[in-house]
Every structure is written in structure tokens, then in C-alpha cells.
Amino acid sequence: MAVVVLDKIDKSFNRNQVLSKLSFKIKKHQITGLIGKNGAGKTTCIKIISGLLAPDSGSVTVLDKRLYPHNHQLKKEIGYLPENNPLPDHMRVNHYLEFRASLKKLKKVQKKNAIEEVIEILELDSVYKTFIGNLSTGYRQRTGLAAVFLGWPRLLILDEPVRGLDPVQIISLRKILLKAAEKCTLIISSHGLDELERITERFIFLQNGKIEHDGSLPQGLSLREYFLQREDSN
Amino acid sequence: MRSVITIAFNEIKTSLRSSSFYFMAALFLFYQGIVFSLALVQRGHELSPPGPLLAPYFGGPFWFWPLLILIVVELSHGTIVKEKANDHLDILLGSPTSPATTGIGKYLGILAIWILLWLFTLPMVSLFFIYLPADTNYQLYPLVSGYLGTILVGAAGLALGLFFSTSTSDLKLSGMLTFTTLFLLVLIKIIIHPTLGIIKSPLITSLLQNINFFEYMKTFSKGIISFYQLFVLLGIIIIPLLGSCLLLGKKQLKHPGRKLIDLLLIFIIFFNFVFYFSKSDTKINPSRNFKISREFATAAKNLETPVRIYLFYSSSAANLEFLPLPQIREQLDNLATKNSKIQWEEIVASTPSWRVKKLAEKFNLNLKKIQKDSLGIEAGKMVIANSHTHKTINFSDLFMMDINNNKIHFKALRLESQLISAFNYLADPKTYNLCFSSGHGELSINKGGESHLERFSYFLGKKGWNLQTLSLITKDKINNCKIIAIVGANDEFAPSEIQNLLDFVQQGGNLLVFVDENKKTSLSLRDFLHHQLGVKITGERVFDQSNSLKQSKGYIWTAKVDNKLINKDLRLILRAPKLIISNNKYLTLLSSSPNSHTRSGQGFHTSGSTRNPKVDENYDIAVYGMPFSDGKGKVSVLGFIENIKNHNLDKKGESMDGTSELVATILDKMIDKKLVKPVNLKTIKHYQLALKSSSISAIQIFSLILMPLLFITIGIWIGWKNRR
Numbered sequence: 001m002a003v004v005v006l007d008k009i010d011k012s013f014n015r016n017q018v019l020s021k022l023s024f025k026i027k028k029h030q031i032t033g034l035i036g037k038n039g040a041g042k043t044t045c046i047k048i049i050s051g052l053l054a055p056d057s058g059s060v061t062v063l064d065k066r067l068y069p070h071n072h073q074l075k076k077e078i079g080y081l082p083e084n085n086p087l088p089d090h091m092r093v094n095h096y097l098e099f100r101a102s103l104k105k106l107k108k109v110q111k112k113n114a115i116e117e118v119i120e121i122l123e124l125d126s127v128y129k130t131f132i133g134n135l136s137t138g139y140r141q142r143t144g145l146a147a148v149f150l151g152w153p154r155l156l157i158l159d160e161p162v163r164g165l166d167p168v169q170i171i172s173l174r175k176i177l178l179k180a181a182e183k184c185t186l187i188i189s190s191h192g193l194d195e196l197e198r199i200t201e202r203f204i205f206l207q208n209g210k211i212e213h214d215g216s217l218p219q220g221l222s223l224r225e226y227f228l229q230r231e232d233s234n
Numbered sequence: 235m236r237s238v239i240t241i242a243f244n245e246i247k248t249s250l251r252s253s254s255f256y257f258m259a260a261l262f263l264f265y266q267g268i269v270f271s272l273a274l275v276q277r278g279h280e281l282s283p284p285g286p287l288l289a290p291y292f293g294g295p296f297w298f299w300p301l302l303i304l305i306v307v308e309l310s311h312g313t314i315v316k317e318k319a320n321d322h323l324d325i326l327l328g329s330p331t332s333p334a335t336t337g338i339g340k341y342l343g344i345l346a347i348w349i350l351l352w353l354f355t356l357p358m359v360s361l362f363f364i365y366l367p368a369d370t371n372y373q374l375y376p377l378v379s380g381y382l383g384t385i386l387v388g389a390a391g392l393a394l395g396l397f398f399s400t401s402t403s404d405l406k407l408s409g410m411l412t413f414t415t416l417f418l419l420v421l422i423k424i425i426i427h428p429t430l431g432i433i434k435s436p437l438i439t440s441l442l443q444n445i446n447f448f449e450y451m452k453t454f455s456k457g458i459i460s461f462y463q464l465f466v467l468l469g470i471i472i473i474p475l476l477g478s479c480l481l482l483g484k485k486q487l488k489h490p491g492r493k494l495i496d497l498l499l500i501f502i503i504f505f506n507f508v509f510y511f512s513k514s515d516t517k518i519n520p521s522r523n524f525k526i527s528r529e530f531a532t533a534a535k536n537l538e539t540p541v542r543i544y545l546f547y548s549s550s551a552a553n554l555e556f557l558p559l560p561q562i563r564e565q566l567d568n569l570a571t572k573n574s575k576i577q578w579e580e581i582v583a584s585t586p587s588w589r590v591k592k593l594a595e596k597f598n599l600n601l602k603k604i605q606k607d608s609l610g611i612e613a614g615k616m617v618i619a620n621s622h623t624h625k626t627i628n629f630s631d632l633f634m635m636d637i638n639n640n641k642i643h644f645k646a647l648r649l650e651s652q653l654i655s656a657f658n659y660l661a662d663p664k665t666y667n668l669c670f671s672s673g674h675g676e677l678s679i680n681k682g683g684e685s686h687l688e689r690f691s692y693f694l695g696k697k698g699w700n701l702q703t704l705s706l707i708t709k710d711k712i713n714n715c716k717i718i719a720i721v722g723a724n725d726e727f728a729p730s731e732i733q734n735l736l737d738f739v740q741q742g743g744n745l746l747v748f749v750d751e752n753k754k755t756s757l758s759l760r761d762f763l764h765h766q767l768g769v770k771i772t773g774e775r776v777f778d779q780s781n782s783l784k785q786s787k788g789y790i791w792t793a794k795v796d797n798k799l800i801n802k803d804l805r806l807i808l809r810a811p812k813l814i815i816s817n818n819k820y821l822t823l824l825s826s827s828p829n830s831h832t833r834s835g836q837g838f839h840t841s842g843s844t845r846n847p848k849v850d851e852n853y854d855i856a857v858y859g860m861p862f863s864d865g866k867g868k869v870s871v872l873g874f875i876e877n878i879k880n881h882n883l884d885k886k887g888e889s890m891d892g893t894s895e896l897v898a899t900i901l902d903k904m905i906d907k908k909l910v911k912p913v914n915l916k917t918i919k920h921y922q923l924a925l926k927s928s929s930i931s932a933i934q935i936f937s938l939i940l941m942p943l944l945f946i947t948i949g950i951w952i953g954w955k956n957r958r
Contacts, residue, residue, distance in 0.1 A: 047324075050324075050328050051328065051486065052324055052327055052328055052485060052486065053485050053486065054485065054486050054487055054488045055488075056488070068486070068488065069486075069487065069488060070332070070486070072330055072331055072332045073330055074330075075328060075329060075330040075331075076330035078328070080324070080325075080328045082321050082324045082325065082328075083321075084321055086320045086321035086322040086324065086325060087322075088248075088320075088322060090248060090251070090252065090956075091248070095247070099240065099244050100325075100329070102236075102237075102240040102244075103237060103240055103241075103326070103329040103330070103331060104329060104330060105236060105237065105330060131956070147325075
């Protein structure tokens with residue numbers, strides 16, 4: 001069963017074509033890596049799948065339902081972590097998670113359980129009542145992920161989840177994401193190619209708003225090598 | 235809905251957890267404390283403006299709004315733009331809620347904070363009511379509507395702020411746009427000011443006046459909730475809010491342009507509505523309690539052609555704010571709403587346009603005189619006009635007022651009575667002859683000396699009477715007279731004159747006699763009145779200390795006109811009028827109290843002990859005649875002339891105590907002219923607070939020091955608690 005189906009998506013900004021006839025499907029529990037150089041259309045593509053940006057043409061289907069126009073309820077099944085993991089510094093972690101859980105319309109008991117679960121998975125117990133502004137980069141990233149994981153949406157879209165993390169934190173995050181993949185389908189956009197290679201089974205390489213490559217890596221090539229090879233050929 | 239509440243609560247919680255909110259609340263309360271203290275000072279002033287007790291607290295003066303605008307800007311300008319700046323907006327829009335939910339939730343959050351700020355002022359207001367003297371008469375609903383008004387006006391400002399916050403990506407730009415827009419609304423008052431303003435077009439002025447929702451507080455503060463104003467306010471709230479929601483969700487729409495066109499259409503319809511009401515002068519009834527009198531309804535119904543009412547006054551008068559003009563406006567609005575034949579407009583004479591000059595010329599008004607009127611009501615005129623004719627009424631005739639030590643205290647508005655009178659005049663503008671006898675020691679209507687009637691005759695002329703002087707009472711001369719007036723006749727009448735008077739009355743003519751308090755009345759006239767008409771003029775004068783304005787040597791005597799006849803609620807100030815006794819077929823016009831005493835020559839006639847002197851009978855001092863015999867004539871005898879002499883009247887023949895008006899009313903009654911009953915005499919309340927200085931100090935200390943300090947302390951505590 002395809003969790004995400006993109007069919008001939010076009011998107012342009014001020015006559016600048018960012019995505020052109022983009023089509024792909026993502027299967028259930030699949031971890032898909034979205035790669036490409038800056039301006040390739042990764043974030044636009046992610047925003048379209050997240051329900052934040054309507055395409056100019058084409059259709060987006062998530063869990064067999066059309067996302068556009070206006071299927072706000074479907075967003076309950078989508079967890080989206082934006083590129084720079086925006087968090088309100090003036091809020092405490094617990095308050096923020098409660099707020100995000102409420103936005104996901106979780107009932108009182110569900111909310112409590114969901115928060116406890118993500119706190120445990122992401123090991124946020126020690127910073128539970130800390131102001132977000134006082135958190136380290138790692139904990140900030142975990143808090144962002146915790147908010148996305150709340151209620152376990154069936155599709156997780158993570159834009160640069162490893163940005164700013166040290167190697168130890170990256171290893172920790174890898175474990176978390178692999179664990180999350182047991183429950184969800186993941187789309188990860190990242191420049192951390194080495195890390196992406198470790199957890200991703202399928203790569204969609206975007207170039208000028210079009211798919212240059214879709215599938216596993218060619219035999220004997222690392223993602224980094226493959227990426228550089230593609231860049232050289234262009 | 236749940237998501238809306240979640241977002242709104244998050245907004246509120248975020249504010250309450252921030253120390254800056256408490257510092258802002260402290261500043262807000264300090265400022266409100268100043269406004270409240272000034273309102274109390276104003277209420278303690280001799281010329282405390284009419285209107286509900288706490289009306290001056292809610293947005294009356296210009297300086298009420300600047301700080302509140304800053305607070306509205308602070309609350310609203312960053313609402314969305316900050317979320318955009320840190321990409322948190324994507325989190326909100328990416329959640330399973332619509333963009334409208336986000337917009338409305340954010341808006342309700344900041345609106346709740348605005349309401350909360352106003353709720354913080356309640357302890358201050360409550361303290362005031364604790365200190366309020368027990369006998370103070372006040373109503374609570376103007377207070378409620380005042381709060382409602384401030385909340386709605388703030389809500390409109392917040393909606394505009396939210397819109398700018400959504401439509402820009404720059405925090406400073408959003409703040410500047412919000413502040414500029416709101417401040418321009420405040421400046422409208424100056425832009426359209428009749429003297430200072432640059433916009434003179436009545437249509438644009440009216441339109442701007444209608445858009446300036448800050449001015450709505452003037453009606454809200456008086457307990458008036460206008461549907462029109464509610465509509466405009468809700469429009470100003472809803473349209474920017476819709477705009478914000480549309481902008482928030484535009485990226486998620488394939489064709490946002492279509493929605494934008496829908497919104498534009500809503501705006502155009504709304505603007506047209508405002509424009510229509512600005513143009514038509516028709517305002518939706520602002521008063522739910524207003525009831526039109528039966529007399530007014532009848533008079534208005536009898537109008538054959540539409541009438542237009544013009545209020546001419548000078549806006550340069552510094553006292554305008556203290557005058558009951560708002561009450562007049564309100565009542566005219568109400569009357570115009572109830573009757574489509576009536577329209578009204580204000581004509582400010584300070585900088586007259588070509589049209590104003592033409593109107594003044596048409597109505598024979600002296601514009602320069604109106605412009606020079608420093609008080610605002612001395613020369614102000616109300617003109618009631620139809621297509622054929624018009625009637626002019628002085629502003630001073632619209633009010634009942636006391637003047638003591640050069641201070642005016644307005645007691646009531648008698649607009650409706652005056653309008654009925656004018657409508658009746660417009661329906662039947664013919665004039666009647668009022669003939670003054672002469673040659674028997676009477677006062678002259680043509681002489682300007684202290685003891686004559688030139689001013690009084692001028693006054694009667696303005697009332698529509700055609701005045702004539704009779705050198706001799708002959709049949710042919712009195713044929714055209716509707717009323718014969720004899721004022722202070724001391725010399726004898728010829729028997730033929732007496733006979734002619736008798737015939738005149740018997741054939742339906744009317745007779746009005748004024749008796750000189752200080753001199754003996756002509757014997758022949760006295761005999762005629764006594765034996766032929768049953769009215770006895772005595773040689774005695776009435777002193778009535780119980781009704782005395784001042785129990786001084788002069789025995790200034792006050793009395794209310796008998797309310798059975800006509801309750802003009804005028805207080806006459808008479809100096810010991812002549813005692814007049816009548817038989818039962820006459821109505822008493824003025825009567826003495828049981829404690830009055832009379833004096834003839836040197837001694838007092840009293841009954842009972844000297845401590846409690848009483849006259850033997852309940853004497854009349856003036857009478858009003860019922861129809862005489864089988865004829866239709868009426869006779870009135872009044873026991874005084876001092877009050878209508880030139881030296882007791884102003885140049886226009888008006889007296890401070892209303893004697894001139896009383897006589898005019900009696901004259902109208904005598905000719906069966908449709909009498910203007912005192913309908914809907916609208917009481918003007920001047921709340922002059924007599925708070926103890928200690929109470930005022932307590933309220934000031936509480937509102938200016940304690941409350942702000944409390945919030946500063948909370949702010950510091952929260953800041954310390956939130957330290958990172």
C-alpha cells in the first residue's frame with residue numbers, strides 16, 4: 001500500500017519552476033531519503049506533502065486521500081519537522097508538548113500517554129520542565145521530534161533532522177528514527193549523507209525540480225560518492 | 235472549535251507567563267488611573283457634563299486613546315509575524331487545523347488579554363462605588379455598555395493589527411502599519427473638525443465620522459448601544475479577520491485569488507452600507523428605551539411635507555463639551571428614526587461654507603452673532619423648515635437651566651415640546667392680533683425704558699403674535715383683536731370701554747390682565763372684573779416664605795405653575811404678587827402655600843400663631859379663566875407685572891425664570907392654539923460628586939500607585955521565576 005502518492009506535481013514561484021511533473025510513491029514503513037543540492041526543490045516537495053503548500057497542478061494523495069484542496073484532518077496523520085526545528089523559547093518542554101498534543105486533538109488520556117511515551121523514547125525526562133530556550137541543540141532537536149511523534153502519525157516528514165547534532169547525538173537520533181520507522185513511514189531530507197545512508201533504503205535524488213534518481217544506491221557506491229558523481233555529471 | 239480554544243489559550247498562557255505582560259498591565263492601569271482620577275475631578279466640577287456618572291471615564295477626551303492604541307499595537311502586531319519569523323507558523327499550519335482556526339485562535343487569544351486588562355480596572359471602579367455617597371443616583375448599564383464599547387473598539391483595533399501582522403513579514407512594519415492606521419482614526423476627529431479640520435465636504439465628513447470607531451465610545455459610555463455602530467464594529471473586526479485567515483491559508487489554496495475576490499466583495503458591501511448611512515443621515519435608533527410621546531407622534535403625523543431641522547451653533551465655544559448637545563443629537567436621532575418625514579443636521583457656523591451662508595440668509599440668521607457666541611448656547615438656533623416656511627427656536631429655549639453665580643446648571647431638555655410647537659406652526663403659520671390697551675396708565679409695548687414692555691413685545695412678536703396698541707377701546711378697533719391685554723392699568727376706563735370689553739369677552743374675545751403689584755388697579759377695571767367676571771383683585775400682596783428662594787427682606791417668592799393647567803415645570807420668581815381671589819369656575823394658575831401671609835399697608839394678615847402664620851383661606855394669587863358664560867372668550871388675571879418689564883428681561887425678551895414662556899403659553903391656550911404640552915421632558919443629569927477628599931485620595935492611591943505597583947511586583951516575580 002502506498003502511503004504517499006505524488007502525481008505530476010508542478011510548482012513554481014514567481015515564474016520560477018521549482019518542481020516539474022514530479023511523481024513518486026512511497027510505501028508503508030519505508031524510509032525514503034530526499035536528496036539534492038540547495039534549490040533542487042526538496043523543501044518545496046516536503047511542504048507539499050505536509051499539506052502546507054498547494055501545488056500548481058497535479059495531485060497529492062496521502063493514505064489514499066487527497067491532501068488538496070483542504071484536507072486538514074488528514075494532517076493528523078502527518079508529522080512534519082521543519083528544516084530549522086522552530087520551537088518557542090519562552091515555553092517549557094512540558095507545556096509545548098501539551099500544546100502540540102492538543103493541536104493534534106488527542107483526548108485527555110491519549111494526550112497524557114502520548115507525552116509520556118515520547119518523553120521516554122526521546123529521553124527528555126531530565127529537561128521536561130526546562131524552558132526550551134535553555135535547551136542544548138540535541139535536546140531541542142529531540143523536543144522537536146517528540147512533538148512530531150506525539151500520537152504517532154502514520155507519515156513522518158523530517159527536514160534536516162540531524163542538523164547541528166554532534167556524532168553522539170546523531171547516533172542516538174538514528175536509533176530513534178529506526179524505532180519510529182517500525183510504526184511510521186518516514187521521508188527524510190538531509191545533507192547529512194553518511195547518516196542518511198545508514199538509515200535509508202530508498203533515495204530520491206532531485207535535480208532542478210525533477211527526479212534524477214529514485215531507488216537504492218548503485219552497487220559499490222556510497223551515497224556521498226553517488227551524490228558527487230551526479231553533481232559532476234551535471 | 236477545540237483547536238481554536240487551544241491556540242487562544244496558548245496565547246493567553248504565553249502572555250500570563252511573561253513578565254512583560256505584567257509591566258504592560260501596570261502601565262495600562264497607571265494610565266487608566268489617571269483617566270479615572272480626571273473623570274472624578276470632572277464630575278466634581280460645577281459644570282460637570284451631562285450624562286451617566288462614569289461616562290467621562292470611557293473614551294471621552296482625545297488623550298484617552300494614544301496609550302490604548304500602543305497597547306493594541308503591542309498585543310497584535312507580532313501575533314503572526316513573529317511566528318513567521320521563527321517558522322513556528324508552519325508548525326501551526328501543519329497541524330490538523332485550518333488556517334482560519336489558527337487566525338481566529340490567535341485573535342481570540344489577544345482579545346482575551348485585552349479584556350483581561352480591562353477587567354483589572356474593576357477593583358478601581360468597585361472602590362469608587364464603595365466610597366460613593368449613599369444617596370447618589372446612578373445607573374449601572376452605562377458602565378456595562380462603556381466596558382462593552384472599550385472591548386469592541388479594542389477588538390476592532392486588534393483585528394486590524396492581526397491583519398497587518400499576517401500581511402507583512404517585518405515586525406516593525408506591522409507595528410507601524412497598525413499604529414498609523416489606528417492613530418489616523420483618532421486624527422479623523424481633527425481632520426473633520428469644523429474649525430481646525432481640512433475636510434469640509436459634508437459627505438466625506440459624515441463618512442469619516444462613521445468610520446471613526448473611537449468616537450463610538452461617546453455613545454457606548456452613555457449606555458447607548460447602537461445597532462449601526464455594532465454593525466460597523468463587527469465589520470471592522472470580521473473583515474480584517476477574514477483577510478488574515480485568507481492570507482494565512484493562501485499557500486494551501488490552489489487559487490487564492492478567488493477567495494480574495496470574495497473578501498473584496500464583502501468589503502465593498504460593508505463599505506457601501508457605511509457610505510449609505512453616512513449619506514442618508516438616517517441612523518439606526520441608538521436608544522432602545524426611547525419612547526415617542528403621543529403628542530409628538532400626532533404633530534409629526536400631521537406634517538404634510540417633510541421637515542428638516544438645522545442646528546446652528548458655533549463650535550469654537552470651549553464649553554461645547556459641557557453643553558447638552560449630545561442629548562439633543564441623541565433625541566433628534568431617535569425622533570428622526572421614528573418618523574421618516576423628519577431629518578436633521580448640524581450646521582457649524584465657525585467656518586461657514588457657501589451653503590451655510592445661504593441657509594443662514596434664508597432663515598434670517600445672524601451668522602456673525604452665532605460665531606461670536608462664547609458660551610455656545612446664547613446665539614445657537616434650531617431652525618425647523620419645510621418647503622414653504624420655517625420656525626426658529628433659540629438654543630436656550632431647548633433647555634431648562636438654572637443660572638447662579640454665572641454658572642449654568644442644565645436641568646432638562648424640552649426639545650420635543652418645542653418641536654411640536656414648531657410643527658404646529660408649520661402646519662398653520664397664520665398670526666393673530668394681540669392688542670395692548672393704553673391710556674389708562676398701562677405699560678407701553680413700544681417704549682424701551684426700564685418699566686415698559688418693549689422687550690416683552692419683541693418676544694411675543696417672535697412667537698408669531700401681531701402686536702397692536704389700542705389708544706381707546708372701541709368696538710371697531712377691538713374687532714380684529716384675538717386677545718386684549720391690559721398691563722398695569724391704574725387710571726379709570728370710560729364706561730363705554732368697559733361695556734366694549736364686556737361685549738368683547740361675551741362674544742368670544744379673550745382678555746389678559748396684568749396687575750401692578752405696587753399700585754392700585756383702576757377701580758373701574760376692578761369692578762368690571764369683580765362684578766361681571768367674578769375675579770377680585772384685592773389690595774393685598776402675598777408673601778410666601780415657605781416658597782421663598784431666599785428668605786431675605788425682599789421675599790423673593792417662587793412658585794410652580796399649577797400642574798393641572800400646564801406643567802411647563804417653570805419656576806417663576808415673583809416678588810410678592812398681588813392677591814387675587816376668584817370664584818370656582820376659574821382654574822388656579824399660581825397659588826400660594828398654606829404658610830403664606832399677606833400684607834396690606836403695614837400689617838400682616840395671618841391666622842394661627844405668629845410662629846406658624848397662616849392665611850385665612852387658600853388664596854389664589856393669579857387665575858386662569860375658563861370659558862366665560864356661554865361665549866368662548868377666556869379671561870386671565872395675573873397678579874404681577876414686574877417680571878415682564880424690560881429691566882427683568884434680556885434683549886430677546888426672555889426671562890431667566892420662564893415668565894415670558896409662561897405668558898406665551900397662556901396666550902396660546904386662550905386662543906385654543908394647539909398647546910404644546912410638556913411632553914417627554916428629558917431630565918439632564920449632572921452628576922456632581924461630593925466625594926470626600928480622603929475618598930478621592932484613597933481611590934487615587936489605589937489606582938495610581940497600589941494597582942500598578944502590584945502588577946510591577948508580579949512582573950518582577952514572574953521574571954525572576956522565568957530566569958534562565
